[in-house]
Amino acid sequence: xxxxxxxxxxxxxxxxxxxxxxxxxxxxxxxxxxxxxxxxxxxxxxxxxxxxxxxxxxxxxxxxxxxxxxxxxxxxxxxxxxxxxxxxxxxxxxxxxxxxxxxxxxxxxxxxxxxxxxxxxxxxxxxxxxxxxxxxxxxxxxxxxxxxxxxxxxxxxxxxxxxxxxxxxxxxxxxxxxxxxxxxxxxxxxxxxxxxxxxxxxxxxxxxxxxxxxxxxxxxxxxxxxxxxxxxxxxxxxxxxxxxxxxxxxxxxxxxxxxxxxxxxxxxxxxxxxxxxxxxxxxxxxxxxxxxxxxxxxxxxxxxxxxxxxxxxxxxxxxxxxxxxxxxxxxxxxxxxxxxxxxxxxxxxxxxxxxxxxxxxxxxxxxxxxxxxxxxxxxxxxxxxxxxxxxxxxxxxxxxxxxxxxx
Numbered sequence: 001x002x003x004x005x006x007x008x009x010x011x012x013x014x015x016x017x018x019x020x021x022x023x024x025x026x027x028x029x030x031x032x033x034x035x036x037x038x039x040x041x042x043x044x045x046x047x048x049x050x051x052x053x054x055x056x057x058x059x060x061x062x063x064x065x066x067x068x069x070x071x072x073x074x075x076x077x078x079x080x081x082x083x084x085x086x087x088x089x090x091x092x093x094x095x096x097x098x099x100x101x102x103x104x105x106x107x108x109x110x111x112x113x114x115x116x117x118x119x120x121x122x123x124x125x126x127x128x129x130x131x132x133x134x135x136x137x138x139x140x141x142x143x144x145x146x147x148x149x150x151x152x153x154x155x156x157x158x159x160x161x162x163x164x165x166x167x168x169x170x171x172x173x174x175x176x177x178x179x180x181x182x183x184x185x186x187x188x189x190x191x192x193x194x195x196x197x198x199x200x201x202x203x204x205x206x207x208x209x210x211x212x213x214x215x216x217x218x219x220x221x222x223x224x225x226x227x228x229x230x231x232x233x234x235x236x237x238x239x240x241x242x243x244x245x246x247x248x249x250x251x252x253x254x255x256x257x258x259x260x261x262x263x264x265x266x267x268x269x270x271x272x273x274x275x276x277x278x279x280x281x282x283x284x285x286x287x288x289x290x291x292x293x294x295x296x297x298x299x300x301x302x303x304x305x306x307x308x309x310x311x312x313x314x315x316x317x318x319x320x321x322x323x324x325x326x327x328x329x330x331x332x333x334x335x336x337x338x339x340x341x342x343x344x345x346x347x348x349x350x351x352x353x354x355x356x357x358x359x360x361x362x363x364x365x366x367x368x369x370x371x372x373x374x375x376x377x378x379x380x381x382x383x384x385x386x387x388x389x390x391x392x393x394x395x396x397x398x399x400x401x402x403x404x405x406x407x
Contacts, residue, residue: 029402035059035091037128042117052093057104057112058121059090063401065375068391070352071359071368072113076106082398089402110361118363118370122181125374126170127202130179132381132407133172143207146173146333148340149197150214151190152348155355157365165365168193169344169373170201173212173336176343176380178373183366194222198229207231210320212337215239220289223319227290233320234290235333245288249315252281253296261298262327265335272309275300278331283317290319295330343380348372351388378404 038055045054061069063086064078080103087101095102104112137143147170154165166184171177180200184190194217203209208231213222215237226234240246261277268274277298283291295316301309316334318325325333348354352372359365376387382404384390394400 029089029406031059031089031402031405033407034062034128034405037124038062040124041121044115044117051102052104052108053091054112054116056090056092057109060104061109061113061371062375062378062405063090063394063398065352065371066378066391066401066404067395067398068351070354071357072110072364073106075109076104078395078398079103079109086398086402110364113359113367114361114364116363116367118366119183121367122370122373123200125370126178126180126200129177129374129377129381130172130202133175133177133179135407136381143204144210145203145207146210146212146336147171147179147201148173148212148337149194149217150337150340150345151184151216152345152369154357154365154369156358157360163187166190167366167369168197169340170197170211171340171344173333173339176339177377178344181366181370181373191217191219191222195225198226198232205230209233210235210325210333212333213237214337218242218245218317223291223317224289227319233318233324235316235318235320235330235337237334238294238315238317245286245317246315248286249283249294249317252283252286252294253279253315256281257296263331265328265331268304271304273302273304275302276331276335278327278334280322280327280330282322286317288317291317292321293318293325293330295327295334297331297334344373344376347376347387351391375404 035055038058041054041058043054060079060082061075063082064075067078069075069078082103084101087103092101092103134143149168149170151166151168154167157165163186166189167181168184168190169178169181172179179202180197182193182196182200184193210233211226212235218236218239223234223236226232238246238249256279259279262280263278265276266273277300278295280293280295283294286294295318297314297316299312299314303309314334316330318330348369354369354372357365357368359368379387379390
């Protein structure tokens with residue numbers, strides 16, 4: 001009996017393929033670098049009885065998540081439709097009894113996601129993504145990263161103590177690429193994990209970093225830690241529950257608000273006009289670690305007829321001086337901080353229904369979130385604007401996943 005190898009053939013037992021087939025169907029799909037990265041994830045299973053290599057199972061999870069899979073069952077469903085040539089390229093093992101490459105079953109995927117070292121998976125994938133971003137920028141000049149950090153509660157998941165799982169992640173503002181993620185220990189909050197997250201981000205010596213944080217992180221310990229690292233600066237929203245700091249900053253900015261703003265940004269979208277006006281002043285006399293500048297940003301939303309709809313005011317503090325960060329930079333980076341909600345958290349909630357995922361076993365919740373971060377980052381690296389549409393296209397044609405997995 002003759003068995004044919006073709007891109008369109010299913011991986012269901014009895015389908016075609018052979019261990020000697022070539023890669024003619026994917027001449028430009030080199031995913032070797034991604035597979036090398038996945039091989040770094042520590043193996044936790046005993047050597048005896050392994051049906052699949054761990055890196056292969058993880059590569060299947062990447063393809064499935066690119067196709068919109070939300071949990072282990074959906075990952076297994078997508079895996080069953082991956083064609084033989086793709087399984088071969090992901091280095092699946094050849095089954096001489098069934099005469100085909102085999103895909104992992106749902107129970108195998110569920111077990112791996114639950115017992116894998118999810119923290120190490122986050123560290124390895126984040127380091128790889130940052131290396132890809134660094135490669136795209138080029139290493140000839142001085143690299144400056146602008147990183148937004150924020151926490152996210154997985155509302156449908158829980159821990160063994162029946163508490164909600166909270167993850168704390170760092171994203172490159174410019175590209176929407178997640179470069180670090182840590183799980184917040186039970187009984188504490190994300191404020192305590194700034195050092196852990198900064199330690200996980202693979203920032204090289206000589207690279208400068210601006211970390212943007214929301215009002216929850218407006219405290220002396222965080223400012224002292226970030227501002228005290230060489231070539232690191234912070235941009236934090238000040239909040240009223242720190243009356244000494246907020247009152248001093250407000251007193252400096254109040255006389256400026258009658259003048260024209262130092263910078264104005266305008267955007268027309270969704271039938272409204274959004275305007276961000278920024279006033280900046282020196283932070284001289286403010287008792288806060290490493291502080292250099294203070295700013296007030298007024299955000300107004302108007303209808304196309306000019307009717308005022310909403311108005312918000314934010315007070316910002318930063319350790320970066322005026323020579324390195326102008327009013328326009330401060331305005332842009334403050335606005336860009338909230339892109340972590342639009343580019344990551346919103347997508348994970350709407351495309352992947354993360355809040356509705358009721359996973360709880362071991363590192364399962366964090367591992368699934370890691371694959372969602374990784375997949376959305378792969379989309380971002382390829383300049384995808386509509387993640388939902390991209391996942392639908394990959395689901396219809398799994399060959400398209402390799403376009404996003406290549407480097």
